[in-house]
Amino acid sequence: xxxxxxxxxxxxxxxxxxxxxxxxxxxxxxxxxxxxxxxxxxxxxxxxxxxxxxxxxxxxxxxxxxxxxxxxxxxxxxxxxxxxxxxxxxxxxxxxxxxxxxxxxxxxxxxxxxxxxxxxxxxxxxxxxxxxxxxxxxxxxxxxxxxxxxxxxxxxxxxxxxxxxxxxxxxxxxxxxxxxxxxxxxxxxxxxxxxxxxxxxxxxxxxxxxxxxxxxxxxxxxxxxxxxxxxxxxxxxxxxxxxxxxxxxxxxxxxxxxxxxxxxxxxxxxxxxxxxxxxxxxxx
Amino acid sequence: xxxxxxxxxxxxxxxxxxxxxxxxxxxxxxxxxxxxxxxxxxxxxxxxxxxxxxxxxxxxxxxxxxxxxxxxxxxxxxxxxxxxxxxxxxxxxxxxxxxxxxxxxxxxxxxxxxxxxxxxxxxxxxxxxxxxxxxxxxxxxxxxxxxxxxxxxxxxxxxxxxxxxxxxxxxxxxxxxxxxxxxxxxxxxxxxxxxxxxxxxxxxxxxxxxxxxxxxxxxxxxxxxxxxxxxxxxxxxxxxxxxxxxxxxxxxxxxxxxxxxxxxxxxxxxxxxxxxxxxxxxxxxxxxxxxxxx
Numbered sequence: 001x002x003x004x005x006x007x008x009x010x011x012x013x014x015x016x017x018x019x020x021x022x023x024x025x026x027x028x029x030x031x032x033x034x035x036x037x038x039x040x041x042x043x044x045x046x047x048x049x050x051x052x053x054x055x056x057x058x059x060x061x062x063x064x065x066x067x068x069x070x071x072x073x074x075x076x077x078x079x080x081x082x083x084x085x086x087x088x089x090x091x092x093x094x095x096x097x098x099x100x101x102x103x104x105x106x107x108x109x110x111x112x113x114x115x116x117x118x119x120x121x122x123x124x125x126x127x128x129x130x131x132x133x134x135x136x137x138x139x140x141x142x143x144x145x146x147x148x149x150x151x152x153x154x155x156x157x158x159x160x161x162x163x164x165x166x167x168x169x170x171x172x173x174x175x176x177x178x179x180x181x182x183x184x185x186x187x188x189x190x191x192x193x194x195x196x197x198x199x200x201x202x203x204x205x206x207x208x209x210x211x212x213x214x215x216x217x218x219x220x221x222x223x224x225x226x227x228x229x230x231x232x233x234x235x236x237x238x239x240x241x242x243x244x245x246x247x248x249x250x251x252x253x254x255x256x257x258x259x260x261x262x263x264x265x266x267x268x269x270x271x272x273x274x275x276x277x278x279x280x281x282x283x284x
Numbered sequence: 285x286x287x288x289x290x291x292x293x294x295x296x297x298x299x300x301x302x303x304x305x306x307x308x309x310x311x312x313x314x315x316x317x318x319x320x321x322x323x324x325x326x327x328x329x330x331x332x333x334x335x336x337x338x339x340x341x342x343x344x345x346x347x348x349x350x351x352x353x354x355x356x357x358x359x360x361x362x363x364x365x366x367x368x369x370x371x372x373x374x375x376x377x378x379x380x381x382x383x384x385x386x387x388x389x390x391x392x393x394x395x396x397x398x399x400x401x402x403x404x405x406x407x408x409x410x411x412x413x414x415x416x417x418x419x420x421x422x423x424x425x426x427x428x429x430x431x432x433x434x435x436x437x438x439x440x441x442x443x444x445x446x447x448x449x450x451x452x453x454x455x456x457x458x459x460x461x462x463x464x465x466x467x468x469x470x471x472x473x474x475x476x477x478x479x480x481x482x483x484x485x486x487x488x489x490x491x492x493x494x495x496x497x498x499x500x501x502x503x504x505x506x507x508x509x510x511x512x513x514x515x516x517x518x519x520x521x522x523x524x525x526x527x528x529x530x531x532x533x534x535x536x537x538x539x540x541x542x543x544x545x546x547x548x549x550x551x552x553x554x555x556x557x558x559x560x561x562x563x564x565x566x567x568x569x570x571x572x573x574x575x576x577x578x
Contacts (some may be wrong), residue, residue, distance in 0.1 A: 181393045
């Protein structure tokens, strides 16, 4: 079926909001492109005239560096390998950290005694500048992947933990009472009421948490590693190669945006039951 | 079957629906008994609030009892005591002649607030009870489909609660409660938030689904018309702390249609009787409220 026929078959009510979107979407995209062109253009121009490109680099040099990395490889081997290493550290750290955060968050959210016992420790642990732990982990786990994973885990854990805790606490008491009356045992209440009810809280934290996982992996690599994008950036810093730092940043940003997109897909699927709230509004 | 044998019991529901009025409710064994029940709550400022004081009443198997009383008098507390969700301070609560220690078997409770699960479809909401009680997913869904149809929601099985109106959500809650085939049914102002027409619809639906099940019902409400139109017996509570002030029998024939019955002379007699009893308590509550505001 052609796309046109599909539109014709769609119910009439759908047709009303369409024209506005059709008119608005290109206008927004055009404005965005214009802004980027303006920004990069003025940067390029200034770096070619009065700014010193040695310190500030310029878009064309950064672009050339990215192309060079992807075609000729980096000082430490193929760029794909560096990306794969960083991504693996971030993903493994993200998974371990969020599972631990959800489990402990829900446990403490439902168990009042446990929560009261642990509260001061968790507050103290959260107050530690955890990024410093990266140095400690390099000593503990060496220069390999595990020290980066550990850094990612400690960053992810707290982001997820506090949301899971809050989510598990805010479960509607009437819904729990209702489930108990219907015959639910404590385990069933946990899995059919508490967890689904906390899901929107947990999912909201996962967006931030993946960003933290990437930060953890990169800071870990920066502190000491033999592979990864953090190492690449560290090396660029050591050789006063500002274009290399920018190029590394851009690659990491693209990876983070892709992960964000995947997480949004997951969220939509898991939260399909929610009323469509302000879906037409701008979302950031 | 001799008319004097109480034909109620677990096995009678729902297959052998009985003709109305075969036996008199007065002869049936007690399903719920409250004996001198007092319940106090700790308030935030460290003081105590007595919700019920020395409350006693009995609901027989198959009897529909409405509980009316002034706002905030502790009507709902009596339900949570019967359901086992809360424990009485003094006095005893019996369900099916056994003291209440946990949630009694075959008890249904419809809450005032929405208690349907927002992340489940209508069908899976209704299937929750059988699932919790160990039925397979398929069996529970088959059973739920039947109940969804009985409350008039056929075709809405795959909808989520937020896509339904308030009245439809109440139907889901009703089906969710009745699918467990309760022999004790507690209802806490279940239709309070609905508009008048929807409410009357729901009342008739409730009477239809309840008739012949032999379930004992305790129906808490503010609405005198609703209380009398549905019930065999109306229990009038005093102003807080609640205790039983009056018990009024409603000898109106069943089956009833709510919108018609309220115009009958016999209905109006009962209404006057209940209101006479309740008025004083409402005035006490009001003057207390006024004193607090002043």
